[in-house]
Amino acid sequence: MTKLLITNEIRKLRFENGEMTQKELATKVGVTRQTIVAIENAKYFPTLELAFKIAGIFEVKVDVVFSYNPS
Amino acid sequence: MPVQLKSTYVFIFTATVTFVAYSWWVFGVMGIAHFTGPDALVQIGRAISSLIILGYAFEICVLFAVGIFGVKVFKNTKEDFTLDERDEQIGYKSLHYSHLVLCSGLFLSIGALALGWSAFWVFNSMVLAFYLSVVAELATKLFLYKRGL
Numbered sequence: 001m002t003k004l005l006i007t008n009e010i011r012k013l014r015f016e017n018g019e020m021t022q023k024e025l026a027t028k029v030g031v032t033r034q035t036i037v038a039i040e041n042a043k044y045f046p047t048l049e050l051a052f053k054i055a056g057i058f059e060v061k062v063d064v065v066f067s068y069n070p071s
Numbered sequence: 072m073p074v075q076l077k078s079t080y081v082f083i084f085t086a087t088v089t090f091v092a093y094s095w096w097v098f099g100v101m102g103i104a105h106f107t108g109p110d111a112l113v114q115i116g117r118a119i120s121s122l123i124i125l126g127y128a129f130e131i132c133v134l135f136a137v138g139i140f141g142v143k144v145f146k147n148t149k150e151d152f153t154l155d156e157r158d159e160q161i162g163y164k165s166l167h168y169s170h171l172v173l174c175s176g177l178f179l180s181i182g183a184l185a186l187g188w189s190a191f192w193v194f195n196s197m198v199l200a201f202y203l204s205v206v207a208e209l210a211t212k213l214f215l216y217k218r219g220l
Contacts, residue, residue, distance in 0.1 A: 031155035034073050034216075043219020059170050 005069045010040050012040040013058045013065065074141065074151045077156055078134070079212045085133050086209070089126040090202045093118070096194070106191040115194045122198065161215045170210035176200020 022036045029036075029050060038044035039054075046054070049070040055062045097106070097118055106114050141147040154162075180196045188196075 007134055014209075027150070031157070032073065032075075032150075032153070035155050035157040038157060038219050041219065050156060 005042075006045050007042065007067050007069060008039060009065055009067075010054065015057055025054070025057060028057050033043070044057070073216070074147060075154070076213070076216050077137070077141070080134060082130070082205075083209050085126075085130040086205045087204065089122070089129055090198070093122045093126075093198070096121075098192055101179050103191065107189075115191055119194060119198065126163070155219060161212055161220055164215060164220070165208040165211040168211045169204045171202055172180055172207040173204035176203060 007066075010025070014022070014025060022040070023033045024032045026036045030053070031050065035044065041048055051062050051066055055065045058065065101114075101118070106118075138147075138152075141151075177197060177200055180193050180200060183196055184190075184193045
């Protein structure tokens with residue numbers, strides 16, 4: 001059986017963008033800090049809309065933020 | 072601790088207090104004998120109506136009190152009470168499990184009625200199913216908030 005795995009670079013991108021805090025990112029994309037924490041730890045996979053919003057904040061494409069790695 | 076998690080604990084508290092109070096009133100104070108005879112269904116209806124009205128009133132009062140306490144003491148802001156997409160998905164998933172438990176309980180109650188149980192025990196098994204569905208919903212919420220969705 002194929003296990004889906006989506007990884008993300010949010011933590012790295014936050015630090016590359018002026019050490020943005022999780023709270024700041026959460027406020028900018030309109031979610032709670034707990035949701036950003038859950039996404040960073042791969043405990044929650046965001047909707048496409050939120051994924052695009054996060055990529056938009058870092059001014060990169062979605063596939064820079066999120067990677068799909070089927071194992 | 073996020074507000075959503077706190078409110079889940081508050082709901083567990085209010086649901087447990089409400090159903091313990093109901094059980095104490097029906098089985099302790101009134102007694103099973105009160106719910107037998109020609110007026111049995113009326114008495115059961117009154118007890119369950121009281122459970123619903125007083126239960127919701129108690130829950131609303133406690134939630135308001137906890138909300139005001141959170142704003143005054145923990146300086147919670149409007150943002151803390153805002154639900155985002157993850158909260159909504161956790162809510163849907165918990166409702167799914169709650170629904171399964173409630174439906175199973177209701178079908179078992181109907182089965183018990185077919186087996187000849189008295190109206191009193193059938194109604195109370197439905198109340199128990201309702202309580203267990205609330206517990207299933209809140210337990211799922213706690214699990215998903217802690218472990219992740």
